[in-house]
Amino acid sequence: MAGSQEMVERKQTFNPERYFEFVSDLFHPISNAGIAFFLLTMFAGSNDIVMKTIYFAIALSFSMIIPFLYIFSLKRKGHLETVDITERMQRLNPFAFSILSYFAGFIVLRLAGAPLHVQGLMFCYGSNTLLVMLVTRWWKVSVHTTGIAGPLVALTFGFGTVVYPFYSLIILVGLSRIVLKRHTVMQVLAGGLIGLSLTALQFAIFFS
Numbered sequence: 001m002a003g004s005q006e007m008v009e010r011k012q013t014f015n016p017e018r019y020f021e022f023v024s025d026l027f028h029p030i031s032n033a034g035i036a037f038f039l040l041t042m043f044a045g046s047n048d049i050v051m052k053t054i055y056f057a058i059a060l061s062f063s064m065i066i067p068f069l070y071i072f073s074l075k076r077k078g079h080l081e082t083v084d085i086t087e088r089m090q091r092l093n094p095f096a097f098s099i100l101s102y103f104a105g106f107i108v109l110r111l112a113g114a115p116l117h118v119q120g121l122m123f124c125y126g127s128n129t130l131l132v133m134l135v136t137r138w139w140k141v142s143v144h145t146t147g148i149a150g151p152l153v154a155l156t157f158g159f160g161t162v163v164y165p166f167y168s169l170i171i172l173v174g175l176s177r178i179v180l181k182r183h184t185v186m187q188v189l190a191g192g193l194i195g196l197s198l199t200a201l202q203f204a205i206f207f208s
Helices: 002-013 016-026 029-042 049-076 089-112 116-136 143-179 185-206
Strands: none
Touching: 016 143, 029 049, 029 116, 029 143, 049 089, 049 116, 089 116, 116 143, 116 185, 143 185
């Protein structure tokens, strides 16, 4: 009886929002960049591990470390309420800085001779974020769905159809943002569409 009562209590205390909060944090746009660039640098292109490591270090610095440190500094100074940046207008400053970091990273990767898909993803981070920033002046697009969809497209160009099952993550991440009331359904769909279509278009034209 005691065991059954304990199981009932666990079911009653299960909080789905906690689960979706974990999903939202796990697939944060900044962390997605690190995973995507690791896969593109380490498992595609040449077998020179030293150059792979250099390319990854460059990509990680400009796509993840530098933007995160800037956002964290804004949070510490009280300019942001959360690192998640839930307030629409508070996103503009971090977006602008991140765009500069992404395009600077693209230039460095280009000069270093990084694989084309690595360059392409960095460029798409800059251009996609630029579009999201422009839209953000009037409407709050989901950066989470943009930030999971774009890298998946880049990985598809790099590794092919093996990536297809992971597109279900877009639905999972989008659902988490809706359940947590961070975005509406349309904002989630718009973010995913930007990430999918714009990245695919740029890769097809310039980076394939």
